Amino acid sequence: MHRYWKRFVVRQTGLHPEEHCLDLCCGTGDIAREVLRQYPASKVTGLDFSQKMLNIAKSKSSNNSGIQYLLGNAMEIPFPDTNFDAVTIGYGLRNVPNLNGCLQEILRVLKPGGILVSLDVGKVRLPVIKELNNFYFFRIVPLIGNLLMPGQDMFQYLPNSSLEYPNQESLKRLMFEAGFQQVEIHDFVFGASTVHVACKPTIN
Ligand SMILES: C[S@@+](CC[C@H](N)C(=O)[O-])C[C@H]1O[C@@H](n2cnc3c(N)ncnc32)[C@H](O)[C@@H]1O
Structure with missing residues (x-):
């Protein structure tokens, strides 16, 4: 996308x-x-x-x-x-x-x-979608990233850096x-x- x-x-x-x-x-x-x-x-x-x-x-x-x-x-x-x-x-x-x-x-x-x-x-505003998005972004993205490129922390960095933004x-x-x-x-x-x-x- x-x-x-x-x-x-x-x-x-x-x-x-x-x-x-x-x-x-x-x-x-x-x-x-x-x-x-x-x-x-x-x-x-x-x-x-x-x-x-x-x-x-x-x-x-x-x-x-x-x-x-x-x-x-x-x-x-x-x-x-x-x-x-x-x-x-x-x-x-x-x-x-x-x-x-x-x-x-x-x-x-x-x-x-x-x-x-x-x-x-x-940042997603709609509460239910926000929870789904957070689950995807903080759980699924790092998981898939780790499967594709083991040992890389960049898929964890992406959601974490968004917290400060x-x-x-x-x-x-x-x-x-x-x-x-x-x-x-x-x-x-x-x-x-x-x-x-x-x-x-x-x-x-
Ligand atoms: C997530 S990548 C995005 C790359 C590209 N803009 C894209 O959308 O595909 C972020 C890029 O910003 C660069 N970057 C981060 N901080 C920078 C800075 N202070 N000055 C120049 N480049 C920087 C990084 O080296 C990296 O290539």
């Missing part, structure tokens, strides 16, 4: 030809490649602080794909102010050490009127507080997965 959500993320950017998108915490480049698939005339930069992830991303893109992959920290984005028309970030904000600091960095590198689209886990409305508020406007929430599967779309104001 994450592939469908990533396609949705990229559609929200509404990029025009020649516009530049930064895919922050790009990992193995799913979203960066999808940007070029939907907007072949755009420019895409994928940034991640893991060289191993970037190596896989590069191996998945042809040499002339046009995607620039860069090693760098989302807390100190190595680009000047007002450089990008859009920033996408999939399952990244949950992992940064300082959420507000990262939002400020994204705001800094966006052009006025630029758009941020973030995909991450959300703000719910949809709190994240929306943090985005407003950081200086974004027109923040929208798009929930999937009862809110278990969520996309935030936020704009940098055109007038400072």
Whole structure:
């Protein structure tokens, strides 16, 4: 399902030809490649602080794909102010050490009127579905993960890190507080997965 959500993320950017998108915490480049698939005339930069992830991303893109992959920290984005028309970030904000600091960095590198689209886990609101989702997320996911890749703790990290992460409305508020406007929430599967779309104001 994450592939469908990533396609949705990229559609929200509404990029025009020649516009530049930064895919922050790009990992193995799913979203960066999808940007070029939907907007072949755009420019895409994928940034991640893991060289191993970037190596896989590069191996998945042809040499002339046009995607620039860069090693760098989302807390100190190595680009000047007002450089990008859009920033996408999939399952990244949950992992940064300082959420507000990262939002400020994204705001800094966006052009006025630029758009941020973030995909991450959300919180289910309906009580019964919430219990089912918690059971799936905290019990079944680590179990399946351990069967597929024994000894890896990443399937435990995913639900645990979601506990610390703000719910949809709190994240929306943090985005407003950081200086974004027109923040929208798009929930999937009862809110278990969520996309935030936020704009940098055109007038400072
Ligand atoms: C769960 S993966 C998501 C990858 C990709 N965005 C996707 O949706 O498939 C999170 C990625 O964020 C990267 N990451 C975490 N914190 C980061 C930071 N402060 N700066 C840059 N990359 C970071 C990790 O190296 C990892 O590749």
